[in-house]
Amino acid sequence: MRKRITTAASISAFATPTVVHLGGALVVSALISAPWRSLLGASIVLAMCGLGGLGYATIVFRRARRQTDYKPEWEDWVWYAVLPYSAYAALTVGALLLRRNPDTAVFVIAAAALGLLLIGIHNAWDTVTYVVVASARGDATKKD
Numbered sequence: 317m318r319k320r321i322t323t324a325a326s327i328s329a330f331a332t333p334t335v336v337h338l339g340g341a342l343v344v345s346a347l348i349s350a351p352w353r354s355l356l357g358a359s360i361v362l363a364m365c366g367l368g369g370l371g372y373a374t375i376v377f378r379r380a381r382r383q384t385d386y387k388p389e390w391e392d393w394v395w396y397a398v399l400p401y402s403a404y405a406a407l408t409v410g411a412l413l414l415r416r417n418p419d420t421a422v423f424v425i426a427a428a429a430l431g432l433l434l435i436g437i438h439n440a441w442d443t444v445t446y447v448v449v450a451s452a453r454g455d456a457t458k459k460d
Contacts, residue, residue: 325382325383325385326385326386328376328379328383329376329380329382330396330439333372333396333400334439334440335436336372337403337433337436338432338436338437338440340365340369340404340429340432341429341430341432341436343365344365344407344428344429344432345429347362347365348362348422348425348426355415358411358414359411359414359415360411362410362411362414362425363408363411363412365407366405366406366407366408366410366411366428369400369403369407370405370408372404373397373400373401373404376396377397377401380392380393380396380397392442395435395438395439395442396439399431399435400432400435402431403428403431403432403435404432406424406425406427406428406431407424407428407429409424410422410424410425410427411425
């Protein structure tokens with residue numbers, strides 16, 4: 317059996333977004349913890365992060381559909397497309413609510429950051445598991 321080489325298309329569809337989501341959780345946590353003079357600045361910066369994340373999630377969805385190395389299953393679509401898009405949408409909504417209803421907004425923003433963290437952890441684990449299983453299948457085939 318010939319060993320498959322991962323292409324840039326599959327890395328940009330699955331591996332890179334995992335790092336971006338983990339980094340996004342850290343950035344949101346740092347921004348919400350910063351000593352802002354007013355909520356307006358925090359609201360603008362967090363909304364920009366949320367909107368940027370929505371744009372990035374859209375790009376990732378397109379990349380995942382176009383790549384040919386791996387055929388995503390429904391669970392992959394949930395974890396690699398639906399949940400990140402939802403987290404970035406929640407971040408955007410939380411940022412927009414920050415000045416009007418800060419008590420609720422900080423919980424929404426925290427949920428979005430936690431969601432991005434959990435998505436990143438799940439997707440990193442999913443990738444490692446896939447690589448190990450695929451490698452084990454390749455080794456089993458070689459022995460036969």
